[in-house]
Amino acid sequence: MHRGTFERDARLLMTITVEKLRRAEQEEEQKKPISDAAVRLLRRHIQATAGRVIGSDQSRYCLRSQIWSTSVMLNPPSLWLTINPCDLHDPIAQVFTGENINLDNFVSTLGPTKDVRAKNIALDAYAAAKFFHFMISTILRTLFGVTVTTYQVHSETGVFGQLSAYFGVVESQGQGSLHLHMLLWLKNAPCYEEMECRLTYPEFREDVQKFIKNNIRAYLLGFESSDSIKDIPNEVEVAYSRPPNLEAADYNEQIQVLEKRITRAKQLHTCEFCRCLVPSKTGALKCKRRAPFPRSQDDYISENGDWGMKRLHEYMNAWSPAISINARCNNDIKLLTNSKATSNLSYYITSYQTKKQGRNFNMSAVMAKGFAYHTQTTSYLDDLRNRQRLLIFRLVNTINREQELAAPMVMSYLMGWGDTYCSHHYANIYWSLFSKHLGDVFPQFHLTRERGVTSGKDGSKSEKEIDLCLEKAKSDVETQTSDTDDVVILEVDDNG
Structure with a gap:
């Protein structure tokens, strides 16, 4: 409001009436662009102000510049990762809710039961949020080998090699549980021009294929077709267990069995209406997860950057073996080769990672309600600038009251855990x-x-x-x- 243009904007904002906002409400319901210039200007000012409100959609948009600036400093990201910890069945979450469970001598049949576990998490948002942040912090430190201090980033060799940076955004699902979308930057990864050159060498492509085979999977023995998968029991409560003991003599056999059990329960995609099936422009239903996925007999990468993992059943999601085995949860992973074939994918992922949360209210209708109250209570103000300052302040608070946040996300903000995981500090330079x-x-x-x-x-x-x-x-x-x-x-x- 201290800008020289605000005086002009304030005079235009004075022309707004409740009737104009009601008209904008109807246009928003019909998914049409707002026709009134003054209402559009008001929304821009509110969005700029709401960018400082924690958890707002506008604050999430600001994260995009941080992600892009990381790419400018360290080259584009190398991996896209989604981690969805299972708070309903993981015994660690139940310990946080107060259940007496011996994790050193864990026996799943001793309880609590499935219904009790679900009730514990539903009634204790603090425990759900604490479990999520504990799991993500542990994965970053132990599996990825990254420890962040106030002034330094310490990176050791992890399951993906050595990382130079990471940036993750926390999001809540419809049921309220939290999950993470994260970009990873591999240390010394080739830049765009170098990647285009290296992909022409067969030796380099063989190394990438080995990386895909070890870290990105969509096939195990028995996942050849829908019929063969039906022969594998679907253990819904597979997360109510603990990882195999590293010192066990048959450790390798145990993790192979556990990986198959987890991927059968967590990685098989089923298209359902109102969950992933959405109407297309032609009116036909299509899967927003882009299932069925392409099949391949082997892991591969081509000279132009197209890649894929071995997948025989077209409805198997990709997974990271290290995360599936140790976290026992649903996850997804994609390789970003920084070539022409994946440059558009990187931009899409950045936008998807910081997308706004779902909402069930009409913003123009909320503004109309707040504006009506404002016009009735500001007759004592004669100064134009102060009246518009108070208007924006009230409308931002009115919209903020309608903002939908899951209880675990609220606890994350209250406890100072936030909604981002980033390895570096950022400073704005205008x-x-x-x-x-x-x-x-x-x-x-x-x-x-x-x-x-x-x-x-x-x-x-x-x-x-x-x-x-x-x-x-x-x-x-x-x-x-x-x-x-x-x-x-x-x-x-x-x-x-």
Whole structure:
């Protein structure tokens, strides 16, 4: 509101009436764009303000710049991972709810029963949230080999090799349980140009195939068809167990049996209406998970970056063996080769990872209710700026009251666990400050705000001098952040 353009915006916001918001409500119900310019402007201001409200959709959009800035610093991500811990049946979750379970000498038949376990989790949102964050933190530390301190990122060799960074976003499902979408950056992974070159070498493709075979699976013996899978018992409560003992003589045989039991119960996809089947543009139902999945007789990767794992049954989701065996939960994993074939996939995954949460209210209708209250209680304010400031404040709080958050997610915010897992710290650098810094260092140049380019006094532009300016600014920024391993974000404001 301290911007010079807000005075103009405030006068346009003064033209809003309850009738205009009711019209916008009808347009939103019909999934049409808002026609009134003043209402559109009000929504933009509210979205900008709500970006500072924890858990809001707008705050999740801000995470995208952090993910993209990590890709700028460390090359594009290498792996996409989804982890869905099973809070209903995992004995660790029941210990957090207060159940007396001996995990050192675990016997699944001693109880509590399936119904009691579900009731315990439903009544104790704190235990559900604590279990989720305990599992994710343990996976990051033990399976991925990454330990994050205040100023450093310590990375050891994990199940995927050595990681240079990770970024995960927590999301709640319809039943309220939490799951995680995460991007992983492998250390020393090739950049886009280098990957395009290396994929032409058979030796490199063989190494990638070995990586896929060890870490990304969609087939085990017995998963050839729907008929063969029916012969394998479906153990719904398979998570109510503990991983095999590493010191057991038959450890390898035990994990093979456990992996088959878990993948049979957790990784077989079944298309159901209102869960994954959604109507297409033509009116036909299609699976939003893109099932049936493509089948393949072997793990493969081509020169153009197309890849796949061995899959004989078209409804088997991919999984990471290490996560399935140790966490005993549903998970998904994809390889991002950073080639032309997966560049669009990386952008889609970034957008999907930070997508807004589902909601069942009409935003324009909520705004109309809050606006009606505002017009009745602001007659004592004569200053235009203060009236509009109060309007935005009230509407943001009105919308925030209608925001739907699962109880475990609320507990995550209250306990300070948050809704993100990231290995690095981030700092915002706005374009206006960046251009001012360039002007202070190089007074002979000025930045034209209209085009966002560097020009000389006579209007000429020297590419070499521009590069020198940018290198100088980058050097200064790196000097300030080198001790904290921060990743710098460049955000462009409304003026370019």
